[in-house]
Amino acid sequence: MRIQAKNIEQYYGIEYVLREVNVEIEAGSFTAIIGESGSGKTTLLSILSTLLNPTSGEVTFDGKSVGELGNIDVFRRHNIGFVFQFHYLISYLTLRENIALSALDDESVEPLMESLGIGRLAARYSDEVSGGERQRAAIARALVNRPAVVFADEPTGNLDTKNALGVYELFKRFSQGGTGFVVASHDKKIAEYADTIIEMEDGKIVKISKR
Amino acid sequence: MITPIKALRKNRFKTALIFISMSVSISAIFLISAISGGVVSMYSAMLKTDGDIIVTQKGIADTFFSDINRSMCDEIAKMEGVREAGALILGAAPVEPLPIVGIYGVSENRFKSYTLIQGSTPKNGEVIVGSKLYETLKHPKTIILSKQKFTVRGVFKSRIGFEDGGVVMSLEDAGALFHKSASIFLVSLDDLTKSDTVIEKINLLTPDIEAKTTDSFIDSYNQFKIIKTSSDVIGAMAFLMGILGIVSMMSMVVNDRKTEFGIMRSIGLSSWVIIKKLLAETLIIALVAFCVALGVSLGVLELIEHADKFQGYINGEITVSLALNVFIVSVVMAMLGTLLPAIYAARIDPMTLIQRGGS
Known part of the structure; x- marks a missing residue:
C-alpha cells in the first residue's frame, strides 16, 4: 500500500505543528520519522495513520483519500496496525487474548506469537511478563491481521537498549516480509534499520534520506 | 462471556457498587409490587369467596x-x-x-x-x-x-x-x-x-344500592386503583434510581478504562463492539442482581408475613408473571443505564493514547 501525504498542515489555534509536509511511504518499507521532542513527528504519524484529520492537505492510500476508504474502523482493522510508546495491553486479558482481540483469523495468533518469541507466554497477563515481552505482545497485536502498514509511536521509549534493538530487528524482519512500518522515534539508532529516514524539525521535514 | 466476566472481576469495587445499586432497586420494585399485589389479591379473594356479584351502597x-x-x-x-x-x-x-x-x-x-x-x-x-x-x-x-x-x-x-x-x-x-x-x-x-x-x-x-359482578367491582374499585398507582409510582422511582446509579457508576468505569477503549478503537474494533461489550458486562450484573433481589425479596416477604407486628395483613406474593415482569425491567434498567456511558466509551479518540507519550 502506498501512502501519500500532500501539503499537510496542522494548527492548534494559531500555533502550527506541521507545515507544508509532503511525503510518500512506499509499500513494505521501513520508514523512520526522527526528530526532537516537539518536532511534529507524532502529529505526522497520527495524520498518516488516519487517527487525526489534518487542518489542511490530504492523505491518500493507494490514491484514495480517507473519505473514500469507506468505514474507517473496518479499514483500520484490515490495513493498519498500531504500536504505542506504552504497550497498552488490557490488563485483565492474557497476552493471547490481547492479541486475538481484533484478530480476523484466530488461528493466526499462536504462530505469530511463536514467531515473536512469546508463544510460551500466551496464558500470562501483562503484569507477569517483562517490558520487552509486553512490547512484543503489542507488536503481535498490531500484526495479527497482516496489515499493509504498522504505525509505531516511540515504540522503544520505555525499553532498554537491548530490547529496543530487538524491536527494530523485528520491524526490519516483518518489513522484509511485506509489511510496511512507519516509526516515529527520537532514537537515532533506528536509522541503522530503516529504509527511509524522514528528519523533522519545527513541524517541517528537513531531510528525507533513503538507504 | 469470559471476557466480560474478566473485566468485571478486574473492576471488583465498581462492579460491586453497580451490583448493590441494581439489587436494591430490583428488590424495591419486587417488594412494592408484591406487597401491593398481595393487598389487592387478598381483598379480592375475600370478596370473591362465594361472591359472584357484590352489592354496595351506590x-x-x-x-x-x-x-x-x-x-x-x-x-x-x-x-x-x-x-x-x-x-x-x-x-x-x-x-x-x-x-x-x-x-x-x-x-x-x-x-x-x-x-x-x-x-x-x-x-x-x-x-x-x-x-x-x-x-x-x-x-x-x-x-x-x-x-x-x-x-x-x-x-x-x-x-x-x-x-x-x-x-x-x-x-x-x-x-x-x-x-x-x-x-x-x-x-x-x-x-x-x-x-x-x-x-x-x-x-x-x-x-340506593349498586350491584356489579365481583370481577368488575374489583377492576373499578378506587382503593385498588390508589394502591396500584402508588405502587407503580414507587416502582418507577426505584427504576429511575437504579438507572441513575448505573449511569453514574458506569461513567466512572468508562473513565477508568479510557485506555482500553482507545486501544480497541485504534485496532479497528467498531463502536458497536465496545457498546456490546459494556452492555454484556451490565447484563451479567443485572442477571445476578435479579436472582439476589428475588431471594432477598422472598426472604423479606416471609419475615413480614410472620412478623406479629403486621398481623398477617401484609402478605406479598411474587407470582411468576411478576418475576418475569421484574426480570424484563431489570434488563431494561441495565441496558438504559449503560447505553450513554457505552456510547461515550465508543467515541473515545485513540489519539489520547498517542498524546500521552508523543511529541
Whole structure:
C-alpha cells in the first residue's frame, strides 16, 4: 500500500505543528520519522495513520483519500496496525487474548506469537511478563491481521537498549516480509534499520534520506 | 462471556457498587409490587369467596363506608338464579394491644366460609378469631371491642391475611358496633352467564344500592386503583434510581478504562463492539442482581408475613408473571443505564493514547 501525504498542515489555534509536509511511504518499507521532542513527528504519524484529520492537505492510500476508504474502523482493522510508546495491553486479558482481540483469523495468533518469541507466554497477563515481552505482545497485536502498514509511536521509549534493538530487528524482519512500518522515534539508532529516514524539525521535514 | 466476566472481576469495587445499586432497586420494585399485589389479591379473594356479584351502597368509594339495608339480602336470596346471598359488615377497631384489627360481621349462612380449627360457630356476644390474631393475642378467652367484651368461641384458619388476622362475629353484633345494617352483600349464582339479569333485578330493588359482578367491582374499585398507582409510582422511582446509579457508576468505569477503549478503537474494533461489550458486562450484573433481589425479596416477604407486628395483613406474593415482569425491567434498567456511558466509551479518540507519550 502506498501512502501519500500532500501539503499537510496542522494548527492548534494559531500555533502550527506541521507545515507544508509532503511525503510518500512506499509499500513494505521501513520508514523512520526522527526528530526532537516537539518536532511534529507524532502529529505526522497520527495524520498518516488516519487517527487525526489534518487542518489542511490530504492523505491518500493507494490514491484514495480517507473519505473514500469507506468505514474507517473496518479499514483500520484490515490495513493498519498500531504500536504505542506504552504497550497498552488490557490488563485483565492474557497476552493471547490481547492479541486475538481484533484478530480476523484466530488461528493466526499462536504462530505469530511463536514467531515473536512469546508463544510460551500466551496464558500470562501483562503484569507477569517483562517490558520487552509486553512490547512484543503489542507488536503481535498490531500484526495479527497482516496489515499493509504498522504505525509505531516511540515504540522503544520505555525499553532498554537491548530490547529496543530487538524491536527494530523485528520491524526490519516483518518489513522484509511485506509489511510496511512507519516509526516515529527520537532514537537515532533506528536509522541503522530503516529504509527511509524522514528528519523533522519545527513541524517541517528537513531531510528525507533513503538507504 | 469470559471476557466480560474478566473485566468485571478486574473492576471488583465498581462492579460491586453497580451490583448493590441494581439489587436494591430490583428488590424495591419486587417488594412494592408484591406487597401491593398481595393487598389487592387478598381483598379480592375475600370478596370473591362465594361472591359472584357484590352489592354496595351506590356511589361509595370504599366498602368500609357502605351502608345498606340487610333486609334486602333476603329478597335477593329469593331471586331466580341466585344460589345464595350473604351480608357482611366490614369494619376495623382496636383490640388491645393492637391499634387496629379487621372486624367482619357476617350473616349466619356465611360462617361456613371460615374453616374452624378450634371451637364452634359464634352466637351473639361471641366471636371467632383468625389463627394469626389468636397467636398474636396469645390465646385470649375474651376480647374487648369498643368497651364491649366478646367471648372467643372459636379459631379459624384462612389463607387470606386480612381474615386470618381479624375477628368474625354475627351481623347483629357488628351492626351494633359500627352502627350500620350491612356493608355489602355477596351473591353467588347458579349460572354465571345469567349475572347480567340478576344484577339488573337487584339494581331495580332500590336506587340506593349498586350491584356489579365481583370481577368488575374489583377492576373499578378506587382503593385498588390508589394502591396500584402508588405502587407503580414507587416502582418507577426505584427504576429511575437504579438507572441513575448505573449511569453514574458506569461513567466512572468508562473513565477508568479510557485506555482500553482507545486501544480497541485504534485496532479497528467498531463502536458497536465496545457498546456490546459494556452492555454484556451490565447484563451479567443485572442477571445476578435479579436472582439476589428475588431471594432477598422472598426472604423479606416471609419475615413480614410472620412478623406479629403486621398481623398477617401484609402478605406479598411474587407470582411468576411478576418475576418475569421484574426480570424484563431489570434488563431494561441495565441496558438504559449503560447505553450513554457505552456510547461515550465508543467515541473515545485513540489519539489520547498517542498524546500521552508523543511529541
